[in-house]
Amino acid sequence: MPAPTPADSAPHRPRKGGRKASPLAEKQRHVVSVRLTDKEHELLTVEAERYQLSQGEVLRSVWLKQDTATKLPAPLTPEQARQLVQLVGMAANLNQITKLAHLQQDQRTGATTVLGQLHHLLNSLGHQAS
Structure with a gap:
């Protein structure tokens, strides 16, 4: 039995779906070593x-x-990721303190604590940058 020739095979049907082809001018067709x-x-x-x-x-x-x-920013180190989590927590605390202050409740102790933590974290970040 002879091998099928291109004429014997089914006609080529374009594929449906998938990513649309980019214009020919934008295709990266050349390889350089x-x-x-x-x-x-x-x-x-x-x-x-x-x-x-x-x-x-x-x-x-x-x-x-x-x-x-x-x-592009360099990926975060584990220490930077930990500090970012701390900052997010402190921001949430400050938002809570601000909300309570608007309700005329005394929040001096909470504010002092959060600001102290923020000051400590910012100092440690300043020393790392040096």
Whole structure:
């Protein structure tokens, strides 16, 4: 039995659904090979992982001078994440104190405590930035 030829096979039907094709001018159809030293490759890998981009996206952003990678904030460290949670909690406390103050209830003790915590956290953030 002979192998089916293209003429024997079913006609090609375009796929339905899925992502729409971008205009031909915007398609990235060309592949360029670049040679890097071990150190350069390591730096590219670290940069790509840091900003959660592919190595090609990092190179393209630098080449096109878009500075995409440098504009993205670095991922939070565990310490920064903990401090952010503290700030969110303090903001909620301040909102509660403000609400009670509007009801003419004395909130000096609560306000003093929250402001002290905020002062301590801001001081620790200032020392980390130095």
